[in-house]
Amino acid sequence: MRDMTEPGFRENVDIMFRRAVEYLDLPPGLADKIQICNSTYTVRFGVRLRGKIETFVGYRAVHSEHMEPVKGGIRYAPEVHQNEVEALAALMTYKCALVETPFGGSKGGLCIDPRKYEEHELEQITRRFAYELAKRDLIHPAQNVPAPDMGTGEREMAWIADQYARMNTTDINARACVTGKPLNSGGIKGRVEATGRGVQYALQEFFRHPDDMAKAGLTGSLAGKRIIVQGLGNVGYHAAKFLREEDDARIIGIIERDGAILNEDGLDPDDVREWIGQHGGVKGYPGAEFTANGAVMLEHDCDILIPAALEGVINRENADRIHAPLIIEAANGPITAGADDILREKGVVIIPDLYANAGGVTVSYFEWVKNLSHIRFGRMQRRNEEAHAKSLVRELERLSEDRGLGWELSRDFKEKYLQGADELQLVRSGLDDTMRTAYQAISEEWHRRNDVRDLRTAAFIVSITKVADSYRAKGL
Numbered sequence: 001m002r003d004m005t006e007p008g009f010r011e012n013v014d015i016m017f018r019r020a021v022e023y024l025d026l027p028p029g030l031a032d033k034i035q036i037c038n039s040t041y042t043v044r045f046g047v048r049l050r051g052k053i054e055t056f057v058g059y060r061a062v063h064s065e066h067m068e069p070v071k072g073g074i075r076y077a078p079e080v081h082q083n084e085v086e087a088l089a090a091l092m093t094y095k096c097a098l099v100e101t102p103f104g105g106s107k108g109g110l111c112i113d114p115r116k117y118e119e120h121e122l123e124q125i126t127r128r129f130a131y132e133l134a135k136r137d138l139i140h141p142a143q144n145v146p147a148p149d150m151g152t153g154e155r156e157m158a159w160i161a162d163q164y165a166r167m168n169t170t171d172i173n174a175r176a177c178v179t180g181k182p183l184n185s186g187g188i189k190g191r192v193e194a195t196g197r198g199v200q201y202a203l204q205e206f207f208r209h210p211d212d213m214a215k216a217g218l219t220g221s222l223a224g225k226r227i228i229v230q231g232l233g234n235v236g237y238h239a240a241k242f243l244r245e246e247d248d249a250r251i252i253g254i255i256e257r258d259g260a261i262l263n264e265d266g267l268d269p270d271d272v273r274e275w276i277g278q279h280g281g282v283k284g285y286p287g288a289e290f291t292a293n294g295a296v297m298l299e300h301d302c303d304i305l306i307p308a309a310l311e312g313v314i315n316r317e318n319a320d321r322i323h324a325p326l327i328i329e330a331a332n333g334p335i336t337a338g339a340d341d342i343l344r345e346k347g348v349v350i351i352p353d354l355y356a357n358a359g360g361v362t363v364s365y366f367e368w369v370k371n372l373s374h375i376r377f378g379r380m381q382r383r384n385e386e387a388h389a390k391s392l393v394r395e396l397e398r399l400s401e402d403r404g405l406g407w408e409l410s411r412d413f414k415e416k417y418l419q420g421a422d423e424l425q426l427v428r429s430g431l432d433d434t435m436r437t438a439y440q441a442i443s444e445e446w447h448r449r450n451d452v453r454d455l456r457t458a459a460f461i462v463s464i465t466k467v468a469d470s471y472r473a474k475g476l
């Protein structure tokens with residue numbers, strides 16, 4: 001039974017924040033200012049559906065405006081509440097600072113179970129919600145830029161972008177009002193998988209740090225590592241897929257809403273996802289052992305545990321039974337502060353959410369920049385590269401002629417040389433670079449001060465320092 005006296009998600013974020021503040025020498029009152037959520041807007045609106053008016057409740061929390069626009073996803077879930085979006089908005093502030101995307105933190109939520117509605121109904125509801133937020137500048141390219149989160153994706157972002165554009169017909173930057181859009185609505189290649197891809201890059205970087213691996217008692221590479229994933233949604237699916245296909249890791253367990261499946265020889269996330277699509281859950285998936293109580297699978301023996309669904313799933317009640325020596329928080333807030341203490345005592349290393357799932361906002365930043373520049377991402381670089389490559393090719397040809405060398409540059413060579421990087425390559429390399437640099441900063445902080453308790457605290461220290469510097473530079 002979950003310990004109901006345990007602090008909630010928002011209190012947990014605050015506890016973790018305070019643990020880091022203890023290491024910092026901030027001017028009086030600044031930590032309080034950074035910690036507090038600036039504002040939360042609650043909206044109740046009606047939509048006529050199936051012959052009657054249904055009332056929905058939604059939120060948009062703005063945690064910190066030390067940089068604008070503020071940024072953060074919109075979540076669709078039946079149990080969304082104010083404290084939850086405020087905690088998520090706070091995490092966005094710290095996340096953006098950590099990976100140096102120039103945004104403050106925000107988050108939104110709508111109390112809805114999207115599975116209960118037809119697509120055209122969801123469109124109606126989403127457009128109305130977007131209208132309510134946009135008319136208060138809570139969706140705006142320069143002030144507040146949402147993105148997908150649990151229960152939403154490209155489809156919802158396209159509706160939001162279109163709704164905003166209809167309300168602001170003369171705003172040439174309208175497309176930058178939301179990120180995570182489909183490509184044909186101003187999206188960017190690589191955004192859909194960005195958060196899962198970021199989780200993969202984070203793990204790859206962790207495995208380039210032998211001292212950190214040693215703390216978890218891990219050796220070798222990602223190849224052959226046994227992984228359990230909770231939540232085969234956008235983030236969990238992509239992380240599992242890339243780790244299996246590109247790093248040779250073994251996905252031995254998958255936990256979903258209806259239970260968990262286990263196969264020590266490895267599961268194929270594509271296959272499992274298809275099965276879920278057809279059967280509504282993992283139950284009955286061929287060749288795997290099924291357990292109806294999915295949470296128990298979190299405790300199963302493995303090398304890496306990837307919670308990628310809900311918050312608070314590892315708490316004071318089950319933390320002591322967790323076997324994984326390494327947990328990477330693909331979801332926001334999957335480990336409570338109380339569980340964090342217990343796991344630390346056990347020597348478990350946690351790669352924290354504010355770093356681990358920052359791939360989404362990183363690529364969202366690229367999309368926002370692309371929308372504002374009104375130019376295909378990478379096109380400028382490509383032009384420059386092309387011009388540079390062309391002049392080099394010319395130079396080689398002239399040299400050959402001058403010296404009578406008789407070289408003939410092959411067509412293949414020229415083509416290869418003249419090929420610029422395409423959008424997807426640029427996005428991937430930008431994301432990889434971001435994840436590497438941020439990890440190096442937090443790992444260094446962890447080791448620099450022997451007394452820093454863990455990677456999470458180190459990540460908060462790096463992040464709070466940046467937010468505090470920003471407040472110091474600009475004033476309040």
Ligand SMILES: NC(=O)c1ccc[n+]([C@@H]2O[C@H](COP(=O)([O-])OP(=O)(O)OC[C@H]3O[C@@H](n4cnc5c(N)ncnc54)[C@H](O)[C@@H]3O)[C@@H](O)[C@H]2O)c1
Nearest residue numbers: 149150151195231232233234235256257309331332357360
């Ligand atoms: N989408 C993003 O870009 C993004 C970015 C940063 C962080 N996140 C975080 O990642 C987490 C997952 O987000 P997502 O976008 O992948 O959501 P999603 O809605 O695409 O997927 C969530 C998955 O979790 C499963 N799930 C729900 N309840 C469950 C339960 N009780 N047990 C096991 N599985 C359950 C769902 O069936 C679904 O497959 C959230 O914490 C979110 O805040 C998402």
